[in-house]
Amino acid sequence: MQIEQELILSEKRDFSDVLNASFRFIRQEFKQLYGLVLAYTIVPLIGTSLLAVFYTADVWQLYFDGLLNNRPDIEMPNLWMYALMMMVNFISYSLIVGITYEYMAAYNKYGRGNFTGSDVIRALGKDFMSILGYNLVTGIVLVFAFMFFLIPGVYMFVPLSMIIIVKTVERNGFSVSWGRCFKLIKENWWITFALILIAYLIITMASMVFAIPMTFYSMIQGLTVLEGGTTEMNRVALGIFSLISTVGSYLLYVVFYVIIGFQYFSLSSTDGSKGIMDKINQIATSNENQA
Secondary structure (H helix, E strand, O other), X not given: OOOOOOOOOOOOOOHHHHHHHHHHHHHHHHHHHHHHHHHHHHHHHHHHHHHHHHHHHHHHHHHXXXXXXXXXXXXXXXXXXXXHHHHHHHHHHHHHHHHHHHHHHHHHHHOOOOOOHHHHHHHHHHHHHHHHHHHHHHHHHHHHHHHHOHHHHHHHHHHXXXXXXXXXXXXXOHHHHXXXXXXXXXXXXXXXXXXXXXXXXXXXXXXXXXXXXXXXXXXXXXXXXXXXXXXXXXXXXXXXXXHHHHHHHHHHHHHHHHHHHHHHHHHOOOOOHHHHHXXXXXXXXXXXXXX
16 A cells, blocks of 8 residues: 655645645545544534524524515514624634644644644644634724725735634734735735635535535425415424534635645745755654654
8 A cells, every 4th residue: 555645835836736735635634634623613513503593593484474475574683693603603713724724733843643633732722812813803804804995805815814824833923924924925916816716616616515405495495385385494404404504614614724724835935945944843853753
C-alpha cells in the first residue's frame, strides 16, 4: 500500500493548485478533521435546527391557514427566539471555523501525524473568545459595508475572509491581523476573489442535496393545503429535515475554510522562505517526539 506524501501547507500555489491541494487535504485528513468538527459542534447544530423549527413552524402554520381561506398572511417573527437562534448559529459557525483553522495551524507547525485532536482543542480553547470577537467585529463591519457601500463591502470581504486563519497561525492581535489580511491580498485580490467564488458555488450546490427533504416536505404540505387538506405542521418531520439540512450545510463549510486556508498559506509563502522554515520546524518537532 502506497503511503500518501505529506502536504506542505506553506507553499506557493496557483489557482488550480490551491483547489487541488485543498481537496487532497480534506480527503487525507477527513476522519480526524471531521471527527473533531462533529464531536464539538453537533450539540449547537442540533440546537440551531430545533430553534429554526420552533421559529418557522408557527409562521408557516399561520400562512397555510390563511392560504386555505384565501387570505395568506405572515406572522410577525418572535424576536427573542430569532435572537437566540442567531446566537447559537454564531457559536456553531465560530466552532467550525476555529477547529478547521486550529487543525491546519497544527498540521503546518508539527506535520502530519505529529499532533492529536487534544492539541487542536487545547489551542481552540485558548483562542475561542478571540475567534468570537474577531468574527463579531468583522461581521458588523461587513454588514455595514454591504448595506451602505456595496463595492467596498465586496472588496473588504476578500481579505477579511482570512482573518481567523491569520490569527490562529501568526497569533497576533486584532489590529495586526487586520492589517496583515489586507497586505496579503494587495496584489492578489482577484485570484482570491475567484477562489472564494468557486468555493461558495461548490458549497451552495452541495448544500442543495441536504435541503431536498425539507423542500419536498414543504411542497407536499403546500399541495395538501391547496387541495383542502390539513394545515397542521408535523414538527417531528420538520425537525428531522431541518437537522439534515443544517448539519449537512455546516459541515460543508469546512471545505470553504480549507480552500481559504490554503490560499492564505500560498500568499504568505510568496518568497519561499516560510515554507522551508515550516518544514525544518516539522522535522525538528518529529525528532523531538521520537526522542
